[in-house]
Amino acid sequence: MVRSRFAPSPSGHLHVGGARTALFCWAYARARGGRFILRIEDTDQKRSSEAATQAFFEDLTWLGIRWDEGPEFDGCGGGEAGPYRQSQRLDLYRRHADQLNAAGAAYPAFETPHMLEAARARARDEGRAYRYDRAALKLDAATIRRYLDEKRPHVVRLKVPDTCQITIPDVVRGETHVSSAELDDFVILKADGYPTYHFAVVIDDELMGVTHVIRGEEHLGNTAKHILLQDALDFRRPIYAHISLIFNPDGSKMSKRERDIRLRREVKRLGLQVPPETGVPTAQPVMPVDQWRRWLADKDQQLDLESARSLAEALKIDLPEIDVEDFRRAGYLPEVMMNYLALLGWSPGGDIEKFDREFLISHFDLDRMIKSPARFDRDKLLAFNLDALQAMSTEEFSDRLRAHCLRYHRDFLDMLGNEKFALFAAANQQRSKTLDDPVRSGRFFVIGDEEVAYEHSKAVTKALTHGDPNGYAHLKAVEPLLKELPHWTIKRLEETLTQYANEHAGGKLGKVAQPLRIAVSGGPVSPAIFDTLAILGRESVINRIRRCLAMRERDTK
Template sequence: MLAMSKAIVKTRFAPSPTGQLHLGNLRTALFSALHAWSVGGNFLLRIEDTDAERSQAAYTQALQADLHWLGLHWQEGPEVGGPAGPYLQSERAAVYAGYYRQLRAGGQAYPCFCTQEQLAATRAAQRASGRPPRYPGTCAHVSADEAAARVSAGEPHTLRFRVPAGELIEFDDLVRGPQAFRSDDIGDFVIRRTDGTPAFFFCNAVDDALMGVTHVWRGEDHISNTPRQLLILRALGLREPRYGHMALIVGDDGAPLSKRHGAMSLDGLRELGYLPLAITNYLARLGHSYAEDGLLDMQALAAGFDPARLGKAAARFDRTQLDHWQRLALAATADADLAHWAGAACAAVPEARRGEFLAAVRDNVLLPEDVRFWAQALFAEPAFEPAAQSELAAAPVALFEAALQCLPAHDGDFRGWTKAVGAAAGVKGRALFMPLRAALTGHTHGPEMARVFPLLGQQRVAQRLRAALARI
């Protein structure tokens, strides 16, 4: 990790613990961290768990473990503390209450007694008349005395922010440049729910200010939230961060990424066997370009990160590209770590041969399921693919008879053995090597036979050659 200096830039990742982390919010976390670290700043983690019905402590623990697994270690937040805690929004009710009082005292917020049914009917009527749905201000003119009496009587209500009329809300987006929104297009919006919990617009903006966040990175689907949050911050006299709205990740059809595009949660990718280094290198290049094309560790990813290199066009998820980075990450993995990664996939391989086996198949595997495939092919009964069966059917019987005859003199020496077999049977090139590969592995492609041959051992090689003869 880059050495931390006095923070000038502070970014944050603020997930809601309502499910597993997916590639979209993982990329947000990664870009936020890389931006901070690229300039010697700090990366903050905040848990936005105000939705009591959907938030779960198990998800909170899981997302923190996921971030650590990826190498995204925060400098401020849960586990490590900091000057602006607590970092779980469920523990910050007293903080929000003070700012609600401030807004109400200044006439910038008011109780709203409209029911969900009334609001739904209003929106339907607006759509039917061709108008955009927004709150019409039904409760904005309820007198202070009447509102207080209704609140005292226990009537359910939310708290709405009073949007000023006739204003232009402007900000310079880190990705999209100058942005402007008319306040008259924004209806008074809820900042506190009926159950008393803070709405996203409110607590998200307030906490960014109070925690000293200087730069907020998020998806472009949040851009319409920004004018509302700027109105809140300005009304409270709180510092405004810079906002950067990144292009969304989409599938091949241009639609937002989902499971039907082959996307997975981080937990799903980890279970399949994708390595952290592969995932971070892939995500770091989804919508962001690097001058360096090779595999980079987290420090190098941070050093090469530049907000100016973020694209405005949608970033397309490509499983093939993820697999590319997985191959590079596997190639860079130490032998001991590779053995741990393969784990139970090597069950069919004698323990004493596992290091030799993994060295042989390293370049031919992408995930542990591929390791299991070759373990079964080499140390159990191979399942002959159709192409291998065709190779065996077309090969001369004399080839396998010669292979058996030459075997005792070339134990473990594939090159010497094949040279002798070719001379004895009168074949060479593909006609020599492909049938032998098919007979010994059941497949026409795979690990180098010079490594596979000694792994199989003379007895197993002889058994498979006799089986090939029986097949033809």
């Protein structure tokens, strides 16, 4: 029975790279009728949080990745091999560490992090590779006993054989050989009593009966340590599959730092000395000044998501999508994310690239994993999303758009109102690449008629003032027609305006549609003109046309 697991470390939101790993682990278990386990690797007390853990659950289930065993959430989880949070398994790790200590396979070491850092710096300066010098191993038994009795803080290190060949079998890469001489006596238990990643992962995989370890390539080298540990503990060896990494379009590793890099670049470009202010209604700094200073001073420091987002908003720049949640917020569909992610590092072969969950489950296998790293191409993702949106029924699109608005644009939904929503959704489906597009471009639908700001651009001026009759003249002529229109429907609007265009604009609907579009939206872009007018309603349309005409009189004075 196949048992695969995804073992994230919960800090922030689930990253797309992690999501892809989870997807492959999940798909493999499903494809083989096995079980998929979720385990929370929260052994870094500084970085893990319960909020982040919950966010991971949401991100995973949103993508349709549901776990058979693990923490309980929304019907997922449970299982006999728990607890599934490493922070709740501390005694287990302690016991195994004791066992290794007793067998002489591991030993306590008393150096402080500070001392080790100094030693590393020295090695770096002298241009040699740093290895732990085993000083603690040379301590005599009495000293060790005394230190232990004094409760001196210490870690536990594994005694690594001096020279032995370690063979790492891997189903995607074949065999890799590493000499134990490349490894030093690495830490397995930290001074705070928590296990390190290497130790916890080996023990949990064994105890949870994990048969397949599918994880990122950055762990390939680490596997040597895990094999050493498995041998020392007399554990079974799972089957390994190390999958290639995901990169940014520029070839760098995709990471959360990208967000900060883009923000810093913009702040520097603008030469900002103090944090910018948020917009109306309450203008206040996007973050406290001391936080701002700390962030600017330390290039390695990352802004929390909220601060990053409000800073980006104040700077009027878009943050790159990195986490699953970013893509959800940006209006991508979960099934599209799943499809695209699966394509990064795996291929079903042939010309197939659009597929659904069921297809993935029935076709996924490790022998078709791609060995080379893939760059994350947002354009292609966007194109996939567009295709999926267009392929939907009007009802489904409307439902999905509503759900998206409910979660991210509640105010917009309330202002638009239920009645108009159906029209709004229908008018936007074929022109949207994401579920967020209609909201971004449809702001003018929900503002007051007096708030419409007329854009100063060539396109606007041209549509309004060029030609004979010009745009203003058309507006003036069309206003009474609209005012008297018996039924305010898309059909009647179309009939009336088309007829008008035939009679007064040489059949060129654009001559009339474009001035109207500008009058009601403030700019040259909106859904199809009849849809736009229908959604706005007669009153707003008339108001806005009059306002636009009044502006002309003001301009020409």
